[in-house]
Amino acid sequence: MAALNPYLNFDGNCEEAFNFYKSVFGGDFTNLTRFSDVPKEYQASPTDGQLVMHVSLPISDGSVLMGSDRPAYMGAITKGDSCYLSITTTSEEETQKLFNGLSAGGKVLMPLDKTFWGAYFGMFSDKYGVLWMVNYDYNQHS
Incomplete structure (x- = not known):
């Protein structure tokens, strides 16, 4: 694959x-x-x-x-908001660790929280302008 x-x-x-x-x-x-x-x-x-x-x-x-x-x-880099790096985690603890670590010095766009769709989820831009999503899906881990 x-x-x-x-x-x-x-x-x-x-x-x-x-x-x-x-x-x-x-x-x-x-x-x-x-x-x-x-x-x-x-x-x-x-x-x-x-x-x-x-x-x-x-x-x-x-x-x-x-x-x-x-x-x-090669020309200047144009940073945009059309692409996020999405991380799927295996536990709430891992989700918190990666969210807190990667968002340090950046800008939280959606705080890490339990969502209506059954996930522990948050979004942010790191201190280098890279956009991230971190997701732990409760439905797949019950």
Whole structure:
């Protein structure tokens, strides 16, 4: 079966953001490649050398959060509100841990609470502008 893995682009602070995500999810990066690590003929600019070309952080069985910095030659990043990263958890405790950890320094859009549709759910924008939903479905765990 295919796996869907979110890929985030940053404007020079990818490593900082992924260290933050790592502090919340735990685990280790399976890949952290900088633009300076690629062969010279593929390097666009010497000033981009310390930017992250690719990083991978496994966050559960089969789910990997990936990202990179976007060098200036690729154009500016436009952040929008048309996409959320949705996390389905296995307990209220895990839901609280991830919601509280990832929303720290960000903006809560919908506080974590029990909902009329049978879930423990909340939404927020993290301190890097990434939109998240965290959901624990009571109906699937009774």
